[in-house]
Amino acid sequence: MLGEDGPAPGSPVDLKSVAGKPPVTSESFDLLVIGAGKAGLRAAIEAAEAGLKTVLVDENPIPYATMGEDVPRHFGQAMTGAARNRNAMMEAFVASEPLFEAAFEAGVDIRLGTACWGLYAKGAALRHLPGLVAGLSDETSASLVAPRHVIVATGRRDMGLGFPGWQLPGVMGASAARLLAEHYDGALTSGRIVILGSDTEALLTALALAKRGVKTAAVIDQAERPVASPDLIVGAEQAGIPILCRSVIREAIGSERVEGVLVGELDADGVPTGAELQIDCDGIVLAIGSVPMIDLLQAAGAACRFDPARGGHVPLVDFRGRTSLPSVYAIGDCAGIWPEKSRDATIAEQEACDAVDAILGRASERNDRPEPHAEYDLSAYRKAWLRASVIHARAEFPLCQCEDVSARDLLQLRPPRYLEWEGQMPEAHSLAALLAAGPPDPDQLKRMTRAGMGPCQGRRCREQIAALLALEADADLATVPLASYRAPVRPLPLALAASLGEVPLQGEHWDSWFGMHAQWRPFWEVKGQFTLATNDTSGEVASE
């Protein structure tokens, strides 16, 4: 009902409300592209060539300290000291992708080392926004910009998977390992790795890292046989990469860093038999699941759904990449990951062109998109990994590393450990009881246990917790909603956020709460009837 209600022009305005206080934006332009992978670069080039004033941001090279916290990917401290050198990494990042040159030539305003931490769309409950607003920051500054259109091309991250010792440096996500090896000039500490997971993405990781001199000592999967496309399985064999199936990681060995893994055999029910073998390695690569990076979109309110053929939760898009938010598009891996797409960059680049066509109002060459099909049963696969690695783990470990929450804490819905509460949680309030009474909800679990509430915003634990919920509820992963992301989707120092500025009216009328005189009048001074005509609103008031 936008536009039908609201104060009529000239009618009273609540000065303590957002009325007349839009955010202060420092720039406006036609198109903001977020993410300079193949998809984002292609979109930016197409748009700039068509005359759109286009800004392309990418958070890479990521500050070393941020990487150290596994934001936005699970780097697992596996970056070498070279990753501290911002200028060198900037150069390496640009050199690693030929499309950058075309983008510079096309006149794209490219800003590397710049993260987009928030996207805001005018809507039923954000009516004071001028339209789209995006929050950007680098290491020393932050700003709000007002693009007319936004293309989100933020790529992928990896599903985390816990096991005893998974906090050790050297346990990392597949996409993080590839980023370091391929786009940070080989700034990856590990030379000999064990990969968990055997799907196409996992084997592509093994083969890509092999080209950078990283040896894969073994690929391990709980499944009965590898789930990758057959030609890749052959390729891995030819490259001398052993694939151990019906196996699970029992433990990461090492005191300071990963020095090896203990691999356990699984029986037909996915339970460790006790037979074990040790493999020496200096890196453990999590390739259980490649996950579309939708944090920004979901936090902005774009409708998302679970699609096992696209790697999990993805934004709902039409054939041109339009999300449910007006003028916001999703392309590339963040719109869906599937084997053919990972092996053929032209699919993502086509998505980029389609989105730019839509923005330009150009006729579309296509009116549909290839429907990907799942390589394997994603729900069953992730649940089986969780059962083998987490539920049957031989020792307790934090599933949520930021907030120190173990699987047992989750199953018992235990109050967080920092409270040092010594009481017993009754069976009646266990996770099982909660799930017997209603559908699974990771946000509720988060609120009760704090799992996912730390600085990494649940990037290392959210898919595991979803799988845990699905296992406990005996339900398909598709029934588990996405734990919500919230802006800022990259940690933002108070001092930087403080520099965003505000309209003077906001400062003049700032109050901690509604600033209503009557609300704070002590009860002994309150008279019988309340009317606006007799309400005393004289003098200054500060809310309590």
Place this chain on the structure above:
Amino acid sequence: MTRRPGTRDPKRTGAEVVIVGGGVTGLSAGFWLAREGVDVLVLEAGMVGDEASGRNGGGCSHHHSPLFAEEQRLWPLMDDLLGYPTEFRSERIRLAFSEAQMALYARAKINAEHQGFSTEILDTKEARKLVPLADENTVGGYFYHFGGHANPHRTLAGYAFAMEDHGGQLRQNTRVTGIRIQGGQVTGVETDAGFFGCDHLVIAAGPQTAHLAAMIGCDVPLAAARAEMIVTEALPLMPYGGVDGNGLYGRQTLRGNLAYGGGPHEWVETVPDRAPGKPSSPLMGGIANRLATLLPKAAHARIIRSWAGIMENTPDGRPVIDHAPGVDNVVVATLSSVGFGLSPASGRAIRDLVIERRCTFADISTFRLNRFADLEPDWRERLGWLPLR
């Protein structure tokens, strides 16, 4: 109460007391009732914790309220009463950054003194000593020896678990869509999961309270608004977590995070059949700016989340806790945007209204609905409390 506890027909679906709304108000009332063996059922449209009760600042210092004395008496007892930790911490420090703020913040001192609570006035040096993250820029402040703060999620869980431990029931994902009346009495509620009978109904549905009360012809003047908070990564614990001021409310949690809010709200429209949307906005910057002034030594700390919540206000910003006029087995309760801290007391007051028909421990006549009998019908327009166009 029309029937005494223990006389319920076991074949009936429902309960002696049905409470609409699983926020702090409804769950606290449920706890107090269940504790005495009353058969109580809380119906919550969504998930506990998804609305204002799980999205607030956790402040418990409401010296203006007739429930203040009870709020202050109960909080230190709640962990024991519930059997679960609420993370309550007593006392509060408010820092000022201008003489004007210093003067405005004196009101808490005056109000609390009126009720027998003390306050110390702090100069810059004393303030810095008590608040390690503060700096030279503060002109001083107040050390209120009352009030405090608790963790909203812990508290909600505590009420819900304790209520269930006492035999009360909570049904989430169950939205009340209608209210059945017979002979001037409510006999039960319609929901998307069927009918639930009751002898007594409590409507504590936050911003939806007006829609529900309207179903029984009861007019509750309410407008809903959206407000925002931010939280930082954890920092070393200060001796007192309840430090705010400079136009902000908030606290340092026992985990170490700084959780603060303040600034402009947005008036929104609510609809009866779905939860209100609650996006956050770039207001984060304004909050961060004031927090970096309040606690300069935390300016490097990184914001890791922001969120918004929706809560309702009556035209005078004061609660309604009253029987619905003309339907005498219904209690209507809205805390008018300041209901977390008061919840131990508001729940107990609701329990009293249901069982004793009056509040036994405080004079809550200022919460009566009939104070709005002469209210201007166009009050919302006049106050500028309509959503923007």
